[in-house]
Amino acid sequence: MTIPFVDLQAAYRELQEELDAAALEVLRSGWYVLGPQVRAFEQEFAAWLGLPDAAGVASGTDALLLALLAGDIGPGDEVITPSHTAVATAAAIQLAGARPVFVDIRPDTFTLDPELVEAALSQRTRAIVAVHLYGQMAELDPLMALADQHGLSVIEDCAQAHGATSQGRVAGSIGHLAAFSFYPTKNLGAAGDGGLVASRSPARIERVRLLRQYGWRERYISELAGMNSRLDELQAALLRVKLRRLEAWNRQRQALAARYDELLAGASVTTPAAAPGNQHVYHLYVVRSQQRDALRAHLAQHGIQTAIHYPVPIHRQPAYEHLAPSRGLPVTERIANEILSLPLYPQMSLDDVAQVAHYIQQFDR
Numbered sequence: 001m002t003i004p005f006v007d008l009q010a011a012y013r014e015l016q017e018e019l020d021a022a023a024l025e026v027l028r029s030g031w032y033v034l035g036p037q038v039r040a041f042e043q044e045f046a047a048w049l050g051l052p053d054a055a056g057v058a059s060g061t062d063a064l065l066l067a068l069l070a071g072d073i074g075p076g077d078e079v080i081t082p083s084h085t086a087v088a089t090a091a092a093i094q095l096a097g098a099r100p101v102f103v104d105i106r107p108d109t110f111t112l113d114p115e116l117v118e119a120a121l122s123q124r125t126r127a128i129v130a131v132h133l134y135g136q137m138a139e140l141d142p143l144m145a146l147a148d149q150h151g152l153s154v155i156e157d158c159a160q161a162h163g164a165t166s167q168g169r170v171a172g173s174i175g176h177l178a179a180f181s182f183y184p185t186k187n188l189g190a191a192g193d194g195g196l197v198a199s200r201s202p203a204r205i206e207r208v209r210l211l212r213q214y215g216w217r218e219r220y221i222s223e224l225a226g227m228n229s230r231l232d233e234l235q236a237a238l239l240r241v242k243l244r245r246l247e248a249w250n251r252q253r254q255a256l257a258a259r260y261d262e263l264l265a266g267a268s269v270t271t272p273a274a275a276p277g278n279q280h281v282y283h284l285y286v287v288r289s290q291q292r293d294a295l296r297a298h299l300a301q302h303g304i305q306t307a308i309h310y311p312v313p314i315h316r317q318p319a320y321e322h323l324a325p326s327r328g329l330p331v332t333e334r335i336a337n338e339i340l341s342l343p344l345y346p347q348m349s350l351d352d353v354a355q356v357a358h359y360i361q362q363f364d365r
């Protein structure tokens with residue numbers, strides 16, 4: 001018996017006919033980057049967020065980078081962000097030429113602690129990148145209030161939170177700019193890399209559109225110093241098919257997570273908590289255990305694949321340790337040794353959830 005951590009082929013099989021037809025249409029069209037599929041996907045995704053427009057780009061990392069550049073953030077600027085996130089979040093800030101300032105998280109939701117954000121503000125702070133980690137939104141209202149007070153940009157990192165809501169507002173619709181990733185394992189995943197920048201401001205989206213292709217409005221005339229971060233037609237066509245299934249898939253993730261919650265209620269692990277008013281879309285189902293490594297080995301012995309998101313905080317990694325705050329990040333450092341991501345994907349069976357829970361209970365005895 002093996003219970004995989006994720007099964008991307010199961011998602012493909014569910015939509016095989018439509019995905020195959022969409023891919024063939026692009027192959028036969030002869031138009032492969034930034035064409036009608038990308039434009040249609042941008043409009044459909046923006047409409048789904050309740051925003052006027054969005055810009056498709058080459059990856060989630062690029063979406064963050066281009067959101068920062070569109071917000072005029074660069075050398076000399078500080079950007080507040082968690083250390084407990086995918087390294088891409090900090091990498092994008094550095095690629096923009098700015099300095100990541102790492103702030104600790106809340107131990108219950110794993111998202112930025114707004115009080116600590118306020119304490120970390122300096123004369124150089126220009127932006128906050130709030131990460132909606134594991135599928136639930138960071139607390140944005142206090143961050144938006146700080147941004148108003150101090151003239152900062154709030155950028156939502158939505159790479160793990162397609163469709164998550166807080167008080168009925170969808171992730172990506174609240175901050176000044178938002179970045180999405182369509183890396184294959186995300187809740188909305190392509191068959192390759194892809195990303196998107198969303199914003200309520202058409203001017204900011206226009207700036208991303210220029211920057212993603214050498215600053216061109218007119219071909220071969222660079223109005224801005226830009227880069228190449230184009231989304232391709234094949235990914236956009238596949239993403240259009242999958243976008244129509246996203247909410248159903250998120251509901252399946254929620255049903256599986258609810259089953260885990262029920263079955264693990266009396267176990268030694270701490271199950272994930274959703275903050276009041278938050279709809280969690282369970283990109284990952286992350287528990288905490290005081291004996292994480294032994295539990296992980298026990299599950300592996302019984303054919304159950306797990307993962308750790310993330311084993312080493314960014315400020316403890318060689319490329320970024322010079323940016324570690326002097327007093328450290330106690331919550332981030334503690335939970336890195338306790339977190340364990342259990343198998344979860346929309347097509348997973350309730351029986352497999354029960355098997356995983358069974359072996360966790362067996363470990364406890």
Ligand SMILES: *Cc1c(COP(=O)(O)O)cnc(C)c1O
Binds near residue numbers: 157181182
């Ligand atoms: C995946 C991810 C990214 C980066 O997306 P890519 O498409 O892999 O570049 C950024 N932030 C978070 C939180 C992510 O999980």
